[in-house]
Amino acid sequence: MRELPKEFDILALEKRWQSKWEETGIYHFDRKDRKTPTFIVDTPPPYPSGDFHMGNLLNWTYFDILARFKRMNGFNVYFPQGWDCHGLGIEVQVEKENGINKREMPPDKFRQLCEKLVEKYIAIMKEGIVRLGCSNDWTTEYRTMDPDYWRRTQLSFILLYKKGFIYQGTHPVNWCPRCETAIADAEVNYEQHDGTLYYLKFPFENSDEYLPIATTRPELIPACVAVAVHPEDARFIKYKGKRLKVPETSRTVPVILDETVDPSFGTGAVMICTYGDKADVKTVIRHKLPVIIVLTENGRINQNGGKYVGLTSLEAKKAIVADLSKDGLLEKTEKIKQEIGVCDRCDTAVEILQLQQWFMKTRELTNRVEEAANKVVWYPDYMKVRLIDWAHSLDWDWVISRQRVFGTPIPIWYCKKCNETILAEEDWVPIDPKTEKPRITRCPKCGSSEFAPELDVFDTWMDSSISCAVHAGWPDSKDWKRLFPADVHPSGIDIIRTWAYYLMVRHLALFNEVPYKRCLINGMVLGGDGRKMSKSLKNYVATPEVLDKYGADAARQWAAGGGTTGSDIPFRWPDVEYGWRFLIKLWNASRFVSNLLKDFDVDDSSERVLQLLDRWILSKVERLTGKVTDAIEKCQFNLAMEELRNFTWRTFCDCYLEAVKDRLYNPNVYGHEKRKAAQYTLYVVLERVLKLFAPVIPHVTEEIFQIMYADEKNPRSIHVSPWPMMDEKRLDDEAEKQGDLVMAIITEVRREKAEKHLPLNTKISKLTIYANKKATTEMISQGKEDIAGTCKVADIQVLLEKGEGREIKLHDVRFAAEY
Ligand SMILES: [Zn+2]
Ligand SMILES: [Zn+2]
Secondary structure (H helix, E strand, O other), X not given: OOOOOOOOOHXXXXXXXXXXXXXXXXXXXXXXXXXXXXXXXXXXXOXXXXXXXXXXXXXXXHHHHHHHHHHHOOOEEEOOOEXXXXXXXXXXXXXXXXXXXXXXXXXXXXXXXXXHHHHHHHHHHHHHHHHOOOOOOHHHOEEOOOHHHHHHHHHHHHHHHHOOOEEEEEEEEEEEOOOOEEEOHHHEEEXXXXXXXEEEEEEEOOOOOEEEEEEOOHHHHHHEEEEEEOOOOOOOHHHXXXXXXXXXXXXXXXXXXXXXXXXXXXXXXXXXXXXOOHHHHHHHHHOOOOOOOOEOOOOEEOHHHHHHOOOEHHHHHHHHHHHHHHOOOEEEEEEEEEEEEEEXXXXXXXXXEEEEEEEEOOHHHHHHHHHHHHHOEEEOHHHHHHHHHHHHHOXXXXXXXXXXXXXXEOOEEEEOXXXXXXXXXXXXXXXXXXXOOOOOOOOOOOOOOOEEEOOOEEOHHHHHOOHHHHHHOOOOOOOHHHHOOEOEEEEEHHHHHHHHHHHHHHHHHHHOOOOEOEEEEEOOEEOOOOOEOOHHHOOOOOHHHHHHHHOHHHHHHHHHHOOOOOOOEEOOHHHHXXXXXXXXXXXXXXXXXXXXXXXXXXXXXXXXXXXXXXXXXXXHHHHHHHHHHHHHHOOOHHHHHHHHHHHHHHHHHHHHHHHHHHHHHOHHHHOHHHHHHHHXXXXXXXXXXXXXXXXXXXXXXXXXXXXXXXXXXXXOOHHHOOOOOOOHHHOOHHHHHHHHHHHHHHHHHHHHHHHOOOOOOOOEEEEEEEEOOHHHHHHHHHOHHHHHHHHOEEEEEEEOOOOOOEEEOOOOEEEEEEO
16 A cells, blocks of 8 residues: 655645546446436525635535535536526626626626626536636536626527416516616515605695604605504504595595504504505505505606606605705604615615516415425525525515616517517527517517517526426426436525525426425525624634635535534634644554555455454444444534544544554554454555545545555545445444443543653553453553553453542443553
8 A cells, every 4th residue: 555645735635636526527427327316406506696605615615515425425526607697786897897887888898797797606606616626517508698698598588478477567576776676575685774754744635633654765755655543552543544635745645544554653543655665565465455565677767756756756845845844744753763775786765666567476485495395305494484484475476577788688579559568489499679679570469570578687597596497308308307406406595595495486487396305405604703693793704714724625614513413603714724634633543554564465354253342333334334434324414524534533544553453563462363463454444534635624534544544455536435334243242331431441541641651652660450340451451462462551451340549431341550
């Protein structure tokens, strides 16, 4: 066996293996292989943000461990990698970086700028994935912004349209006035803001009386369609049905009773405006109230706002408050904390507008989503409730159109004469209606030949939510169902409501099938201070900083071992450093073993007599194999890590290696057959540890494996070598019990030397061990040689008596050493 060098450079060897793996293509999925069972990872195509952050690192470590584990378990693993390119984030960034407004330049030019930025971001993130040592199959790389991918998005839209899942409608939508686009519920974040509560007087019609109402949004007074009070609020029920004059307008509105009004908020009477918030939308539907939209798409007051037309909502607020004050209708103001919805991409306060949009009927699938979520295996199990609750919480269908440039075009035209909708045929896609005409000569309804393109594009989630089918080869491969559903869909806890949900509704609607069998959830990465890691909180750690300092295998240990799957995991430098120190420990131990095995031939089993401690650790490593296999199978990566690191560091390095050194160095004293037994044990245990660790620390295990274990007879990489199986026949309870006792004695003797500040190789002239039970003395006698050798004892005695001396806890054994 070859010896490991003393010096090793973790960063350099990681880089070397990354290129070698890519060169040799060991992670490629073999699509032609129809015999080997497949394991399909529905890798979420990330949204290129230009930052492979610690959250990504956690995410990718999880599913790379699983992919590697399955590959070693003999699966033909499909681990694709795509990029979910389109979206508002990129548009906003392009506008910022170039100081432009997308509305003021040709769309194709703007699109080019977006593509350029996306490529730049992809390169950065790809480097992060490669540096982390992930076993993706890069031959599968795809980009949702490529027309070949649009083709799939557009085709899925056409099919859903034909199945009756798509409609166009005027409907309240979340609207970002800065981005000027509709956004999905999932893209609205709720934040606490400081606001002002205005106490106003609404005069009754034909009366001198007035009703006090409180609002945070006086600028929406022109959109007020009712005033609501709680049906049991004794102060106000008498006013039910009475009409109030809406200040600064010429309209009157009714007082209505509504259970959702909180009598303790403000005055207990509130304006219902179309629309102040989502609660208003529901109230308007419940009471069949009219809709008055006063905001334009860029957040200004429109003609429905009367004299305030043209003002921004902030200007309008000031103007209206000034007018109310002048008219004696403003009673007082009060500072409050309020929760407002803001745009996920630009943090602008979201408005609710009523606009013509394309929708997918998702709410009618809610019960089926629940049913499917219950069929999927979730890691951890409690995460499925998040998906189910989210599906039930949705108030309206999925708005799939966006008023943007950088997105997949909606394959629709309208007849200019009769406004008939022309849907692209399945074989027209990919197609951009803005640059191509429909492939018909006349409108089927009126015969006109003039068509106008749909200018909207799809919501980004329309691209990425068909990934399970696309990865399987839909629509081009005839037997794509062979690779469907995906075996695992990994997702961050924060995107269950988007990725896991949209995948589910899309595939249910399109194929009537559940798209993934398992869902693996990772939590968020917290800063060292326990708060969510974020640049603004100054607790942010950039991934390259971690990888540059300690390398991928150390960072992966942090990710795998940082906490239970699904929980939030704090980033702590000491954890990564511990991982790094562990690698050095593993290297040094392996190097030591490689030195002791120079003259060892594994195939020569003659004259090998296993000793107690050999049988002890061989049984323990079988048990470890069972535990680690079970833990990774259940995605309990931190449990696997804990077992592995404890075994390697404590049982293998601190105990076994120390205990057999003497035997290995002095064959003349112990006999060659005992030395060979120790060599054999070292060979087996280290190989096993390397294999069990390979999915978590792929680089260092590969390097050690290649030097020590790989030759013509063995596979070319540890990562395609077979996963070890626990051999129950090799479990030896008796040897484990005896060995534990012997190890406890050795450990305690060494501890005594340390406490006496004696070097560990200090000779002990006589060691007397006392035990109360005969069975115990027999057990100790079996390990006498190893105790004597390890602790440098000249004379060792085991006595069946109570005796005086240092106690070995848990074993009812004492010893006295004479130095
Ligand atoms: Zn925005
Ligand atoms: Zn027509």
